[in-house]
Amino acid sequence: MRTIEATPLASAAAHHGGKAAGLSALLTAGFPVPPGVVFDAAPLASAPAIAAAAVDAARENGWRSVAVRSSSKGEDGVTSSGAGEFETVLNVPGDDVEAMTSAVDTVLASIGENGGVIVQQMVAAEAAGVVFTIDPVTGATFIIVNAVSGLGDALVSGAETPWETRIPRAVDGSVRSADIVADDGPIDRAALRELIRLALAAEDARHGPQDIEWAVADGVVWLLQSRPVTALAEQVPVEVVVPPGYWVRDPTHGRLPRTRMTASVIDEDRAVRPMVVEFGMLATFSGARIGGWHYVTIVPVGAPPPAPGKSPPRLPGWLVSLLIRGSREGRRQLRAARRAMKTDAAQRLLDEWNDRRREELRAGILSFQDVDLGGLDDAELADQLRERAGTLIRSTELHFRLAMPYSIGIFQLVDFCRAQIGWSAEETLDLLSGLADVASEPGRALAALAAMPPGSAERADAFEQFQRYFGCRALDIEVAEPTLAESPHLLNVLIDAARQAGSVDAEQAQAEARARVAARARARLRPARRAEFERLLATAERVYGLRDDNVFLTIDAPLAVVRYAALEVGRRLAARGTLDLPEDVFHLTPEEAAAALGSRDPLTDIRDGAQRERGERAWAIAHPGPISYGIDPGAPPRFTGLTRAERTPTEAEMLMGELIMPRVTADSTGQDGVLRGTPASAGRVTGTARIVHSEADFHVLEPGDIVVCPGTRPSWSVIFPMIGGLVADAGGSLSHPAIIAREYGIPAVVAAVGATDAIRDGEVITVDGGEGTIRRHAFPPRR
Template sequence: MRGPARMNPKEHDEIMPPGAQDFRYSARVGGAIWPAARAGGKANGLHLLVRQGFDVPPAFCILSDAFEQALACCVHRVESLDELREKLLGFELSEELVAEVDAQMRAIEPGWPASADSLGWAVRSSALDEDAAGHSFAGQQKTVLGVQTRDEIFGALREVWASLYETGAMLYSDGLTLGGKPRSMAVVIQRMIAPGCAGVMFSQNPLSAEAEQIVVNAAKGMGLQVVEGGSAQTYYLEKSSGYVEGYESGDGAGDEATAKPLLDEGQLKELAACARQLEYTFAEPMDIEWAYAPRAVSASSARAESAHGIRPTLYLLQARPITTSAKPAGAAPAPVAAVWTNVNVGEALPGVATPLTWSIIRGFSRLGFERAFGSLGLEVPEDYELVGAFRGRIYLNLSQFMSIASAIPLLKPQTLFEMAGGGDIAALDGNYEQRDSREFLFRLPRTALKIAASQLTTPLVAPFWSRHFKDWRDQYFEQDLSQLSHLEFRDKLDEIDRVFARTGLVMLACSSNFLMSYVLMREAMRLWAGEESAGQEQTLLGALDVESAQAGYDLMELGRLARRSHRLRNAITDHAPGEVLGVLRGLKGHDDVDGFLAAFARFRQLHGHRAPREAELATPRWREDAGFLFEVIAGYIRAPRLPSARELERVRAQARAQVRAEVERFFPAGISGVFRGLLRLTRAQARQREVMRARVVDSLDIYRRYFLECGRRLVLQEAIRQPEDVFYLRVEDLQNWLYNMSSATDLAIRVLVARAMHEANAALPDPPDTFVATGQRIQDAHKFEASDPRAPVHAQSLDEIRGLPGSAGRVTGRARIIRDPNKDAYLEPGEILVAPYADIGWTPLFLIAAGIVTSLGGPLSHACIVAREYQIPTVVNAQGATERINTGDLITLDADRGIIYIRERA
C-alpha cells in the first residue's frame, strides 16, 4: 500500500467520453477512465481502493446502461414485480454485451473459460443507491459466489438484476418517502480468492461513541458468517497503535482466554494501519470487508502457497461509510430519537397512502404547520419533517412538534395531547428540545394583532371564498378535460393548484381560529369551575348544525322515501349494494322509482365528492361508486322506524338547551353572558371549519378527476396499463410528464414498484400508534403503569377498554366491526359500530348505530363533531378496540367517561 493521500471520492465522477475506451457496457475496476455515475456504490468503492494502491481482487463492472436496456425490454405490459423478475431472469443478452464480458474476463484470467482450476468468480450487485454515506443497503441485493462457467456468469448477472425488485429489499430502503423507485443497477464481476480468514472491520466502534477504537470481526475461510451475523472472533484495537484492547472468541467455548486467535499481531497492526489510512483518505469512518489470502490465481496454486508457508496478502473486498456509527468531532450528529404518533393524523388519512396522495398531503401538511405556528409567532425549521410515513402509514413527528410549541410559556404538553386525541406523553421525556420563550414573548404584541386580525377577517373571507369555490368547481365539472390540448391541460393543473392552495389556507385559518377559541373556552371553564367541568366542553360543542352532518340527514330522507315503496325496498335489499343502481335504472318508468332516482341524483350532486377514507385520492367518490350509499339505505329500510325531520330537530333543540343549562350551572349571571359570547364564537368557528373542510375534500375530488384524465392520456401513450395506475405515481412525476412527455418512459416501472410496496405495506401489521424511532429502528413507546387510565391492553381489565369521550351518552348493544366500509358497510339498526377510524365519509352509518367506537381520532375530529350533531354516544382513541371486540359481543359505551365494557362474548 502506498502512503495516504486525502482525496475527494467523486474525483472520478466523469462520464466516459465517446471513444475513450472500446467498451460500451463495462469498465475495468481501477482503470484510467471510470464512469462513476453508472457504476454504483460497490464498484465505485472498489475502484477508489485500487486507485489508492490497496490490494483488491481483479474485477470489472457491468454498467447500469446494460440493466436499463434490459429493463426497458422487459417492463412493457408487465402486471407485477414477480412477472418483471421472471422476464429479467429469462432476458436474452445482446451480442455486444456478451462479447464485452468475455473480453473483460479474459483480460483478468487469460485461460478463462477453459481453465478448470479457476477459483471462480463473484457476481455482486452495485446498485446506484448502494454503499452511500447515508444508507448502505448492505446485503439487500443478490450476490452469487463460486461462478465457474460462461452460462453461470450470465445467469448470475440476470439474478443480480432481478434482485433489485425483491419486495423485502425495497421495504428495507423505503424510509419516510412513498412512491420512489430503486435506482439503476450495475454489477461487479470479480475474481475470487481463497482466504484463510476474512471478515469486517470498522475504523471506529459502530456501537459506541468511541472514535479511537477499531473493531475487527474475523472468521475462518470466506468469513460469510461475519457478514451474515453469525459467530466470529472480535478484536478491539487502539486506533493509533493497533494494540489489542479486547478480544472475544465468539466460539461459545466459555474460556475466551484460551481460544486461538485467527489473526496474529502483525496482521492486526496491518489492519489497523489500513483502517487509519482509509479513514484519513475518505475523511469519514469506514466499514471495510477484508480477507487474508494467497496471491494465487488458481486453486492448486493457492494450496501450494499455503503449503510453503508464504504469508497471505491482505485484500480489501469492499469499503463504504459507516451508517450506524457515532460520528467524530465536527461531523453531523448521529440520528436522535423522535416520538411519532398517528393518534390524530391517522384519523384524517388512515391506512397505507398511495404515492400520489402522499405527495400532495405532505406538501399541504408542511404548509399547514408553517401557517399554524406562524400565526403564533413561531417558525418551523427548514430541516424539520413534521409528517412522515412508516410502513406507508402517515405519522406526526411529535418530538419536533413539541420542540416548536415548547417556546409558548405555560403551554403544557398534556394540553396538546388531550386536544390531539391522547397518546403516551411519557415517551416525550428527553425526546424533544425545550425552546427559549424570549423570542415568542418579544413577538407577542405583533402576534396578538395578527390573531385579532384573523379572528375578525376570517369570518368574512371564508364564506366569500366558499361561494367563489363552488362556482369555480361547478364550471370545472362541466368541462370535458379530454378535449383540452396538452398545453391547456397542463395549465389546468396550475389553476387547480392555486385554488387548492387558497382553499387550504382559508381552512387552516378557520381551524386555527377555532382551536384558539376552544382553548380559551376550555381554560375559562376550568379556571372558574375547576376540574368538575372537565369533559363538559364536548357537550358545549353539540348540535352545531354543521354542513358535514347534512349528508347523513339527506341520505336518511332517501331511506324514508325507499321505505314507502315495496318495489324500492325489494330492489335495494334483495341485491348486492353495487348492483342496486343498475337494477333501479332498469325499473325506470315507475313513478316511485323515477322519483327516487331524481332525489338520489340530487344527493350525489350535493355530496358526491365524499366517501369513506376521502382524503385518499385513489378512493372512488359517491358520484362514482354508489355501493356504500345503498348499503346504508338498506340499513335505514331495516330499521324499525326512522325519526322524522321534526323529531331530529327536537333532539337538536334539546341539546342546545342542555348547552345553555351547562353554562348557567357553571357560571353566575354576570359572567355567564361573557362566557356565552365566547361559546357562540367557538361554535360559529367550528361550523366554519367544517364548511371549509368540505371544500378541501371537494378539492381532492377535483384532483382525482384531473389525475384520472392524466392516467387516460398515459394509457394512450402506452406509458401505463390503466388510468388508475396514476395513483401510484407522485405529483412531481406527473408534472415532469406534463412539461416533457418523453419523461413517461420510466413511469411503468415506478407504478410496478409503488403498487408492490403499497400491497406489501398494507399486508404488514400497523406500527404502534405511538413509537420512538431512531433512524429506521422503531420501538413501541408505551410505558404505562397499570393504574394509568390510558394503560395498554395488557395492563387493563380484559373486559374494559379505555378511550376518550367523543360524544356524551351511555348505551348498551351488540358490536359490529367494520374495517373498510367501501368493501362492507353492513350494520344492523341498534348495533354499536366499532371501527379503526371514522372520517366524514363514514357518518351516514352513524344514524343507524346506537353508538360509535374508534381506535384512532380525537374529540375535536370531524367525525366527533358529526356524532355530537346526531347525539350518538361515541368513544374515540380506544386503542385495540377492533382487536379486542368481536362482532356480536355485547358491550356498553360510557361515552361520558370514555370507557367501553365488554359484557358478553358472542
C-alpha cells in the same frame, strides 16, 4: 375457402394463445367453464372460413348464442395480461353466418394472425364481474369481487361502476364464512361463496394470484377467464430511518401509506406555515415518512434539535417562556401573536369564510365537475390536472388557517369554564352538542332520499343532487381511493339502511339538553362573569360547525376532483404503455403525470418509477410501523411567563390536539375485562358490533349496529343515521367520530385502544358513552 378445423377448448395448445390455454387448464382441472372451441388464427385463416366452421360447431352442440373471444399469444400471460387490448363479441347468433363472420373479423383485427379465436356457448348471465384473489394495486391479502347485473361487458369497458366487496384472507389464505356478505349486491350470498371457493381453487391450480372473469346463470357460477394478476406490486423494501425525537402516526388522517401524488398535494409541513406565521405559533408540527408511513412531531420555536435516543429535558413553563423571549424567532412569533389577537384575525378570517370563501370554493368544485375530461385533448387535460392540484394545495393552506377561529373560539370557552366553574373540557362541550349542522347534513340528505318513493322522478332527481353536492368527496385523505360518487352500490346500501332505520329527529332534544347545561353554568357563575360567558358561548356556537365544513370544501372535495383528472390521465398513459395500470398515475406527482401526457412515446423511466413507488407502498402496507417512535416527552408546558395574547393561539391549538387526538399509552382493556376509552357522546346502547376498517366495509352495516373502527373522517357522516353506537380506537372529545355522534345523539366511546382487535365482528356489546366503557356479552351464532 380453406377448411378450418375446430379444436375443443379443453384441448387448446400454446399456439392457440394465452386465453385459450388458460381456459383449457381450467377445464382439464374440472372447473365450470362454458363449453367451446378454438380456431387457429395462423396465416391464410380468414374470417369467413372460421365463421363457417364456428356455425357448424354451434349447430352441432346446440349453442343458440355464442361469445366470440380473442386469444392472442400475448394475452393472459404471466408477465402481461393484455387486458383491454383485444376484442370480445357477445350474443352472436349461433346459426347466423353473416353475424358470425362480422364477430370473427372484429376479433381477428384486434389480434392479427397470432393466436386463436374462441367460440363459446353464451352464458345468459344474471350477474357477472371479476374477482381478484389478491389486491392488484397494493398486494394486500384481500379477495376483491366486482359485480354488475347482467353481462360483464359494461364493467370491463368501464361503462358501469360495479358493486364491490373486499373480503379479508387469513394468514393461511383462507376466508371466514362470516366475512362473505352480499347485501344489496347483484349476486346472492350462496353464489358469492361458491365464486370465492372456485377463485381460491383456481389460484391453487394455477400457482398464483388470479384475475378471474365470471358469470352467474340460474344459480350456477361459470368461470369465463382466469389469468395471473399481472402488474402486481412486487414489494420493494423501504429503509426505515427514524429521525431523532418523538414521532406519532395518526391513523385517523390516512388509513394507509400515502401515494406519491397524495403526498405532493397534501403536504402538511408546507400548508401549515401561513397559519404559523399569521398567528405567531410557538410550536408547530413537522412530518416525516418513516418506513413509508406518515409520522408527525411537535417542534417548539427556538428549541435545539433533539438528541438521538434521549428525551428532551422537562423545563418549567416560566423557563420555556424566558427562552422564547430570548430568541429572535421567538420574539418575532410573540409579536405576530399579539397582533393577531389585537386585530381579532380569527374573527376576520371566519367572516371572510362565511361571506365569500365558502361559496367560492363550492362554485369552483361544481365547475370542475362540469368539465368533460374525456373530451379534452392532452394539453387541456394536463392543464386541468395542474389547475386542480394547485387549487388543492392552496385550499389546504386555508384549511389550516381556518383551524384558528375554531380553536380559539372553543379554547376561550373551555378555559373560562375550567377557571370559573371547574368544568372539564368534555363537560363544556355539552354546551355545543348538536350545533355542527354541516357534519350531519349528508346523513339528513340521505335519510330524506330514503323516504322518497323508489323509482320516482323526485327520488332520481334527489339522488343526482346528492351525488353532485355530497358524492364529490374523498372518503379518505388519499387520491387513490374511490370517492363516494364512484360508489353507487354503497350509496344504495346506505339509502336502504336509512329507509329501514326510519327518521330520527334529535334536534329538539339536543336544543333542550344544551339549554339545561347552559342554565347550570349560569347558576354557578357570579353575576359579574355572566356577560363574558354569554359572549364566549356565542362565539363558540358560531365556530363549532366550522371544522367539518372546512374539511369538506378545502380537503375532501378538492382531493376528489384531482382524482378524477388524474384517473383520466392514467387511462391515457396506460393505453400508450407508459404505465402498466391507469391507477399507477397515483404513484406520480401531478406535474410528472401532466408532463408524461405531453410525450407521444412511452416513457420507461416514468413506468419504472411508478412501479418502484407502488412496490414500496405495498411493502409499507405489509409492514406497518408502531404508533410512535422515540421517547414521549409528556404533556407540553404551560407558557406561564407570557401574556394572554402571546400564548392564546398556541394554547388553543394544544387544547385541540388533546381533544382531537389525546395521548394514549396503554391498551383499553382493564383487569375486569371491560374496555375503556374517552367518553365522546352520552348514552347507553346494546347491540351487534360491526368491525369497520374503511368505507369499503359500509355494506355490512345493518340498522342499529354498533360500529367499531380505528377512527372516522367527516365523510363517514352518511352512516350515522342508521347506526346505534360507535367505538373508535383513536380520537378525543373533538375528533370527527365524537362530533358526529353527538350530532345524532348516538352513544360513543373514542380512544379505546385495541378495540378493533379485542372485539369480534358480530359480538353483542354495550357502549356507555357517558362512562367511556364497552362491555362484551354473548357471541351469537354465525349467520
